[in-house]
Amino acid sequence: MAGAASALFLLDVKGRVLIWRDYRGDVTAIEAERFFTKLVEKEEDVVAQGPVLQEKGITYMFIQHKNLYLMTAARQNCNAASHLLFLHRVVQVFKHYFDELEEESLRDNFVVVYELLDEMMDFGYPQYTEAKILSEFIKTDAYKMEVAQRPPMAVTNAVSWRSEGIRYKRNEVFLDVIESVNILVNSNGQLIRSDVNGSLKMRTYLRIMQMPPGYFCSGMPECKLGLNDRLLLEAQGQTTRGKSIDLEDIKFHHCVRLTRFENDRTISFIPPDGSFDLMTYRLSTQVRPLIWVEAHVERYSRSRVEIMMKARSQFKERSYATNVEIDLPVPADATSPNIRTSIGAATYSPENDTILWKIKSFPGNKEYLLRAEFRLPSITAEDEVPERKAPVRVRFEIPYFTVSGIQVRYLKIIEKSGYQALPWVRYITTAGEYEIRLF
Incomplete structure (x- = not known):
């Protein structure tokens, strides 16, 4: 067994308890306050150690989702990975019911939240975590909840991930x-x-x-x-x-x-x-890199810069890459762009200090060119700190290929x-x- 959870807490970003469910009677809401105090005190250590804290014989396992913390507290020796996986499944189930899991959605649907927590965990042990199965006997319309007359077959069946009565015209x-x-x-x-x-x-x-x-x-x-x-x-x-x-x-x-x-x-x-x-x-x-990029930068008397970039596909000719995007970094003070390409379209993004080159279809074993010319300020400081050079980033899809x-x-x-x-x-x-x- 993974070790039972004593309680499950849902907290806001300030550590206030929004909803909590006591499963074993050996922790109180005060433990949530101790957890958040410990989290704030050792924030840097938590990043290094992972989403698990221990304090006075209690293990706290938590995840953050938007403006919420989901946390289980356990006094027993437990499998932390199992509890963290359960918390992620709780998020998925709540999103299935409420579309968006936020503090407001919890406050508006706290009755349904408690009902789901009762079904998903029994005496601290995870039970049903499939949203499709839970929705068959816990039905909600805004703030209302309806329980089916009998549990669906998938709850009592060993195959809990597949329900009955689904209809299709084709297999x-x-x-x-x-x-x-x-x-x-x-x-x-x-x-x-x-x-x-x-x-x-x-x-x-x-x-x-x-x-x-x-x-x-x-x-x-x-x-x-x-x-x-x-x-x-x-x-x-x-x-x-x-x-x-x-x-x-x-x-x-x-x-x-x-x-x-x-x-x-x-x-x-x-x-x-x-x-x-x-x-x-x-x-x-x-x-082997599927799309290889080379660039040559030439500066002229600190007032003008020319960039020539080659993009070469290194896969078989019968394949082709689609929706290719290449982000080429340029100097932050560049102005007056003049860009030419042998294929596709390229645009200058001054807010990102990049040239974005888009190629709709890039066949295998082909090479294409981009040439760009920019103006630079004619006056530069003698002790100017060298500019940090960002890498070229490439995005693409290649269908029918692995x-x-x-x-x-x-x-x-x-x-x-x-x-x-x-x-x-x-x-x-x-x-x-x-x-x-x-x-």
């Missing part, structure tokens, strides 16, 4: 494989940071048996997903013509059968209805009645923290 499963590339290049052209964060995002719309004409009722279909995971292929004694990959830091949605994955690397699950993140992963292998080479080998939907389902798979690569230092 469809959409899977997006999205990778975010993080790149940092120093002024000597050396790659000093390179990693890829990936996620498998799903949207499922599945039913089981026919209801009134044109509609269907959802059941419990099972999905099986196969990737070109090297460990899986070796375990099955298979080889692939394409590239196999080594996945790191894998995290699954709780619908995935972890025991099955640990035994034979098979990703098997009963999917929730609608959108969810099935899996996230990371790859720390060295990645850096890691991850591939969905199969996506099967298995259901007893044998209905047909349409799986759709899409690959997208985006720029994460993508910076190139030129100076």
